[in-house]
Amino acid sequence: MQDSLEGPRTRRGQRDGALSLPVLLLNRYFAPVTIIPARRAMTLLYAGSAHAIDDAGEAFDFRGWRTLPVRDDDDRIGVVGGALRVPRVLHLKDYDRTPENAVRLTRRNLLLRDGYECQYCGARPGVRGLNVDHVLPRSRGGGDTWDNLVISCHACNLRKGRRTPEEAGMRLLRRPHRPRWSTTAHILLAARRPFREWQPFLHGR
Numbered sequence: 001m002q003d004s005l006e007g008p009r010t011r012r013g014q015r016d017g018a019l020s021l022p023v024l025l026l027n028r029y030f031a032p033v034t035i036i037p038a039r040r041a042m043t044l045l046y047a048g049s050a051h052a053i054d055d056a057g058e059a060f061d062f063r064g065w066r067t068l069p070v071r072d073d074d075d076r077i078g079v080v081g082g083a084l085r086v087p088r089v090l091h092l093k094d095y096d097r098t099p100e101n102a103v104r105l106t107r108r109n110l111l112l113r114d115g116y117e118c119q120y121c122g123a124r125p126g127v128r129g130l131n132v133d134h135v136l137p138r139s140r141g142g143g144d145t146w147d148n149l150v151i152s153c154h155a156c157n158l159r160k161g162r163r164t165p166e167e168a169g170m171r172l173l174r175r176p177h178r179p180r181w182s183t184t185a186h187i188l189l190a191a192r193r194p195f196r197e198w199q200p201f202l203h204g205r
């Protein structure tokens, strides 16, 4: 939120919480793009780049949105002169791109792909007990790619060392591959608590 704007400036103490809530971002064709924090959603709404969509599917610009009452079960952002309802869905009026379905190669996404399970022994010691293993070790030219990285427990990682699974007499539970998640699935995975207001846009496509 830019302080120079006479917009939804927040009161102290309310900065976190409501402003971090996830908001579903739609492109101009109402296809889901990603989720963003409410903080950024309010900036886009205030700047006029986006409309907020209420639970009845009606679109509002910032001026319209700020006239809506904050109901009991709404999340609210305190602003100068009152409170604003936190939008759940934002529609980007001029953005017509559809996100690529490519999933970023990160430790977190590897954990999701492999189900938090050591791909050698099947152990599930929790996030801290797991690390990312190069199937063909880096020292031997193995790259950081979806088909060369797997989640493994520390014990298997140590045991394997700088060997291939075959050399170490170890076997992968499944062959690693690039995940084929859709954007929708990715959004649902990323959000701890998908809001019911998202459902019309995430399903039936």
Ligand SMILES: [Zn+2]
Binding pocket: 118, 119, 120, 121, 122, 123, 152, 153, 154, 155, 156, 157
């Ligand atoms: Zn293991």
